[in-house]
Amino acid sequence: MTTTILFAAPEDAWDAYRAPLTEALDATGIDYRLARDIPAEEVDYVVYAPSSGLTDFTPFPRLKAVLSLWAGVEKIVGNPKLTVPLARMVDDEGLTQGMVEYVTGHVLRHHLGMDAHIVNPAHAWVNKAPPLARERPVTVLGLGMLGRACARQLAQIGFPVTGWSRTPREIEGLRCLSGSEGLSEALAGAQIVVTLLPFTPQTENTLGATELAQLAEGACIVNPGRGQLIDDEALLAALDSGRLGHATLDVFRIEPLPQDHPFWDHPKVTVTPHIAAETRADSASRVIAENVRRGVTGEPLLHLVDRDAGY
Structure with missing residues (x-):
């Protein structure tokens, strides 16, 4: 029986994904049909981007799962018209590696004080070397797939890394804290903070005025997670007062x-235009194809979203 896969995403995404997704599905050996215009009553799987405009999944009686092209699922996870399993995008080859490179680059930028040398109109000769990585405490908020990967990379360079998550985690080689008390401990004295939490009602404004005040004087923030994780007004106030040294922001409300x-x-x-972790069509296509194969053969789907947790 042919498995029908509806590609529900904007036309530019279809242009990018059509060839690599076809190749990846071909490699699975399953009998399938992939298109953007399959009648609702024939659809088995939806490859989905929230920007597609599709919000009502009730007209799809055969629908087995929705496979998101995005890592973040806050725009769909609470949709009452979606009752089938929802899988988010976890792409180690592309998305995760891109995030690791972005975070590592900006953490090192702040650690080394590179801005003072790149923009130096006064030609100031300040012969002062930065501390070694082992002397710069870094805290990573969020220990999901992306947070773990970034924390491990920073620890490998030599930074003393503390990871924090809402619920307890154990990760070899990392100091892991959790809960509200753990958050205060994780932030206390941190000189660089990386925010990689998902956006849920519980994570909004994780970094507010109280939390920012717990950081080391002159600390830097790197936020490639979600704009809602930081209270914008509190952040601006902390920067203006000199309490914080810099904020690199890739995501916004x-x-x-x-x-x-x-x-x-x-x-x-520093504003970057949501480029920290772009989904790459070739590697993401292999993730989607593997989940379709698993669905067809009756195996558990990868990267299923916990509706209660919101991610």
């Missing part, structure tokens, strides 16, 4: 970031 937002022109803020 409104995207694209409005042209009049104060982040754009703030001397202690």
Whole structure:
């Protein structure tokens, strides 16, 4: 029996995914049909991007699972019209590696004080070497797939890394804390903080004025997770007061970031346009194809979303 797969994403995504997804599905050996215009009553799987505009899954009587092209699922996880399993995108070859490279690059930038040398109009000769990595405490908030990968890479370089998550985790080689008391301990004295939590009602404003005040004087923030994790006004106040040294922000409450937002022109803020961890069509296609194969053969799907937890 032919397995029918509806590609529910914008046309530019179809242009990028059509060839690699076809190749990946061909490699599974299953009999399938992949298209953007399959009648709802014939659809077995939906390859999905929230930007597709599809929100009502009730017209799909045969639907077995929705396979998201995005790592974040906050725009769909609470949808009452989606009752079948939902799998998020976990792509170690592309998305995870991209995040590791982004986080490592910006952590090292702040650790080494590179901005002072890249932009030095006064030609100041300040002959002061930065500390070694082992002298720079780093805290990673969020120990999911992306957080773990980034924390391990930073620890491998030599940073003393503390990881924090809402629920307890044990990760070899990392100091792991959890819960509200654990958050205070994880933030106390941290000189660089990386935020990689998912966005849920429980994680919104994880870094507010109280939490930012617990960091080391002059600490830097790197946020490639979700814009809602940080209280914008509290962040700006901490930067303006000198309490924080810099914030590198890749994600925002409104995207694209409005042209009049104060982040754009703030001397202690670096804005990057949500580029930290782009999904790569070739490697992501292999993830999608493997989940379709698993569904066809009756194996458990990978990367299923916990609806209660929200990720």
